[in-house]
Amino acid sequence: MTSGTSQLPSAGRPVLQRWLTDAPDTHPVRVLEAKTETNPAVPMGLDALEMMAAALDDTAADNPRWSRKIAEFGQLTSMGQLLEMRAEFALALALTDAGIGYELGNTKIVNPDLLLLTGSGAICAGVEVTARAPQNINELVERVEAVSGGRFDVDLAFDGYPSRLQPEIADKAAAAVRAQVDALGAGSPAMAEVIQVEDPKNGGPLEITVQVCPGNGAVGWEVTAGVLDGPLGAAEYAAFEAGRGTQKAAQGRSLDGAPVLLAVDVSRYGAAWMRPGTVWAQRLAAAEQFTPDYPFAGIAAMRQSLEQPGLLDIGVGLSPHLPAADRQVLEDLCAALDWPCA
Structure with a gap:
């Protein structure tokens, strides 16, 4: 899409x-x-x-x-x-x-990023936009990108899903990339390096395999564990948590009763890209995190690609506690946009 x-x-x-x-x-x-x-x-x-x-x-x-x-x-x-x-x-x-x-x-004032208007110009709904990735994963990727200098590809393979990466892990990954870049520059093979991660927030020890190879400067990361329930469950949890902060919650409740969607870009959230928008919509709508006091009327899990303009995919899950009128407004909106909605 x-x-x-x-x-x-x-x-x-x-x-x-x-x-x-x-x-x-x-x-x-x-x-x-x-x-x-x-x-x-x-x-x-x-x-x-x-x-x-x-x-x-x-x-x-x-x-x-x-x-x-x-x-x-x-x-x-x-x-x-x-x-x-x-x-x-x-x-x-x-x-x-x-x-x-x-x-x-x-x-x-406190309000969402986008205010949707009726034909008469009245505000009928809002969309607040944010992005989520595991804590410090963006910093790790950006450190690695800086070290590789756009001359080589870097693959980061996690044997389990990371919830947090401390700064020293980024230091070790950057050093591993630098050593392999130097080896390739000297005409020698680049030997993959395994970094041990010990952090109780990850629920157990993890290993990161860092491999540099000839390419065009792409940096990718993946979780190699065969079971994706954990990674995808973490992405769902992160999407809901994005709306719980004091500022975000105030934005979700700011339109005097008009429903506000929280659009969460999960493009960089590990295995989140493997779930199509139609499935995201169903899973979000059925999630226990949609409590009666959740500040947003629905959550849109979206993805984008740097190589394409616009949206790559999106799915909208609506709160089961919505008033019928608000649900109709958002269902009509998704139908007009051709967005999967549940």
Whole structure:
């Protein structure tokens, strides 16, 4: 499932360049741009982002909330922040493609990221967007990406599902990658290294096998354990926990009774990509975490790909405690968007 424009913009990615006028070289998009000569996948990802930005730029003309969002985009400092904002862009494009009116939330008050509007301009629902990954996994991936320098592929294989990775584990993984990169650079084979992880939050000891090989700078991680109930259950738990923080909960309850969806990008949450949106919708809707006092009317588990504009897949689970009118609003919304809903 994808959404967004389909025509490649003109050379030079002019919208991104304008959005990044004052951005430093450490901005995540600038970091990607520096890899375009060594990693052929990077230009495709930047082109996809330009397509999204160009479509949104038309919408943003003379809109002060969008002007602030574009300024915020230019101030991002990490790939994790970029992916979260990109998820918000993907949802905005999906609404536009489906002809659903919306406006960005007002950053001066507590409200969701996206406010959905009726034909008369009244707010009928909201969408709050966030992203989730195991604690510190993004930091680990970004450390490894920095060390590999976009010249080699890195595979991180966990023999069990990690709930937390302490900073020293990232240090060890970075050192293992550096040693293998040096070996490959000298014409020698890169020998995989196994890192032992002892942390009670993981429910037992884990091993991470770090392997560097010739490639285009991709960094991937996977859980090699054959049973996925644990990893997928952890992803479900993380999706619900994303809505329990004080700020997020306030956003979920902020529209004077209008229902608010929590859209959680699980693209980087291990095995979450293996579950299609139709199954995510069913599992979320049936989850025990949907208690009567849960602050959001439903949860959308979504995925995106850096190489494609818009959404890759999504599934929406609605709270079983919703009033009939709110459920109808969200079911109609999902039908208009062609999103699986349960």
